[in-house]
Amino acid sequence: xxxxxxxxxxxxxxxxxxxxxxxxxxxxxxxxxxxxxxxxxxxxxxxxxxxxxxxxxxxxxxxxxxxxxxxxxxxxxxxxxxxxxxxxxxxxxxxxxxxxxxxxxxxxxxxxxxxxxxxxxxxxxxxxxxxxxxxxxxxxxxxxxxxxxxxxxxxxxxxxxxxxxx
Amino acid sequence: xxxxxxxxxxxxxxxxxxxxxxxxxxxxxxxxxxxxxxxxxxxxxxxxxxxxxxxxxxxxxxxxxxxxxxxxxxxxxxxxxxxxxxxxxxxxxxxxxxxxxxxxxxxxxxxxxxxxxxxxxxxxxxxxxxxxxxxxxxxxxxxxxxxxxxxxxxxxxxxxxxxxxx
Numbered sequence: 001x002x003x004x005x006x007x008x009x010x011x012x013x014x015x016x017x018x019x020x021x022x023x024x025x026x027x028x029x030x031x032x033x034x035x036x037x038x039x040x041x042x043x044x045x046x047x048x049x050x051x052x053x054x055x056x057x058x059x060x061x062x063x064x065x066x067x068x069x070x071x072x073x074x075x076x077x078x079x080x081x082x083x084x085x086x087x088x089x090x091x092x093x094x095x096x097x098x099x100x101x102x103x104x105x106x107x108x109x110x111x112x113x114x115x116x117x118x119x120x121x122x123x124x125x126x127x128x129x130x131x132x133x134x135x136x137x138x139x140x141x142x143x144x145x146x147x148x149x150x151x152x153x154x155x156x157x158x159x160x161x162x163x164x165x166x
Numbered sequence: 167x168x169x170x171x172x173x174x175x176x177x178x179x180x181x182x183x184x185x186x187x188x189x190x191x192x193x194x195x196x197x198x199x200x201x202x203x204x205x206x207x208x209x210x211x212x213x214x215x216x217x218x219x220x221x222x223x224x225x226x227x228x229x230x231x232x233x234x235x236x237x238x239x240x241x242x243x244x245x246x247x248x249x250x251x252x253x254x255x256x257x258x259x260x261x262x263x264x265x266x267x268x269x270x271x272x273x274x275x276x277x278x279x280x281x282x283x284x285x286x287x288x289x290x291x292x293x294x295x296x297x298x299x300x301x302x303x304x305x306x307x308x309x310x311x312x313x314x315x316x317x318x319x320x321x322x323x324x325x326x327x328x329x330x331x332x
Contacts, residue, residue, distance in 0.1 A: 056262075060296070064259040067235060091258045091265075093230040096222075099257075099265070130226070 004121060007032055014082075015075065018125065022074055022086075022117045024109075030077035031085065031114070033121045037073055039065065043084050051104045069094050070125055074105070074118060085109045088118050094129045100136040119149060170287055173198055180248075181241065184291065188240055188252075188283045190275075196243035197251065197280070199287045203239055205231065209250045217270045235260050236291055240271070240284060251275045254284050260295045266302040285315060 004020035006012070007030075012019055016036030024031050041058050049055065065071055074086025086105045092098030100122055105114045126134055138146050170186035172178070173196075178185055182202030190197050207224050215221065231237055240252025252271045258264030266288055271280045292300055304312050 060261045063296075064261045067259040067261070069233060069257075091235075091263070093233040093257050093267075095226045095230045095233070096267075097257070101259075101262075130229075 002120070004033070004117060004124070011077065020121055020124075022114060022121075024112055024114070026112075031109075032075045032077050032082075033118070034073050034075060035070060035125065037075060037082070039071070039073060039084065039087075044087060047084055047087055047106055048102070048104055050106055053102075053104070065089070067091070068101075069098055070122065070129075072118065072122060072125070074114065076109075086114055086118055088122055090122060090126065090134075092131070094126065094131050096131075097133045097135060098126050098129075098131045100134065103136075115145075116149065168286070170199070170283060170290070177243065181243075186287055186290075188280055188287075190278055190280070192278075197275075198241045198243050198248075199284070200239050200241060201236065201291065203241060203248070205237070205239060205250065205253075210253060213250055213253055213272055214268070214270055216272055219268075219270070231255070233257070234267075235264055236288070236295075238284065238288060238291070240280065242275075252280055252284055254288055256288065256292065256300075258297070260292065260297050262297075263299045263301060264292050264295075264297045266300065269302075281311075282315065 004022065007015070007019055007021050011030075011032060014037070015032050015034035018033075018035045020033045022031035022033055041061060045055070045058065045061070068089040069092050070090040072086075072088045073084055076083040076085050086109065088100060088103040090098045090100050100119075103115060103118060105118065123134060136146065136151070138151075168189075170188065173181070173185055173187050177196075177198060180203070181198050181200035184199075184201045186199045188197035188199055207227060211221070211224065211227070234255040235258050236256040238252075238254045239250055242249040242251050252275065254266060254269040256264045256266050266285075269281060269284060271284065289300065302312065302317070304317075
């Protein structure tokens with residue numbers, strides 16, 4: 001994994017000490033990962049809708065964010081109106097394990113390696129937290145993506161039971 | 167699932183509003199589930215060691231408990247010195263999903279259906295929180311237990327990728 005660059009001090013002030021630059025083919029854009037810049041829930045919902053995910057009640061999304069271990073926004077920097085162009089979050093205890101959820105990159109920005117850099121950012125952050133093991137649940141369409149990225153598929157029907165409520 | 171009984175008011179004061187009685191073949195014992203009674207980390211470590219789990223640094227266990235969504239203690243009630251005889255915890259956002267970890271019943275108290283009641287207690291608590299889906303990772307030796315309890319095994323190699331950190 002190529003390490004992500006630390007942005008200039010003024011950007012660190014705006015996006016937090018853990019902010020990192022996200023490389024992009026378009027030189028005109030400054031894309032920044034942040035763990036601390038607060039989300040506008042309407043903007044987050046629009047991003048997730050653009051990716052094709054089903055609408056979720058905002059009251060519940062607020063609780064989900066509150067209970068998540070790590071929330072990462074990918075911002076297209078603008079001095080006045082930064083735009084949210086990517087998102088991911090983790091749950092877990094952050095020590096023995098963490099699970100990655102809701103990795104989303106806006107369709108207009110896909111195909112630039114932003115998803116890969118998002119995973120790099122998340123794994124770095126969890127590593128710094130001291131997390132021993134990271135898991136994710138991949139939909140069939142993206143299993144190959146994660147396999148190429150070095151994730152091991154859980155041995156079949158071993159240490160993996162699931163229960164769907166209701 | 168048989169609903170768990172609410173204990174008398176004096177016990178609710180001691181073990182919290184969400185406390186429930188755990189039925190047991192020995193009439194002399196009062197066993198109580200609690201989400202709020204604080205753990206003594208040394209006592210928790212002794213319980214987990216008795217179950218045969220590897221020792222973990224206490225500093226990290228403290229963070230794990232802090233970051234967990236739900237911590238459940240099963241206490242053998244005593245007016246002066248209640249004893250921790252069971253434990254379990256969950257991580258997750260508590261809305262879309264939660265994962266159950268570290269379900270432990272002290273060997274002296276096993277074979278009484280306490281583990282089943284622990285799962286009932288946890289699923290009730292998550293249900294009240296509004297959790298849509300609950301998952302757990304079962305070791306090979308207990309897969310059948312969870313299957314009998316109504317958990318569905320995750321379809322093989324579908325929606326399940328894992329990565330073990332360095």
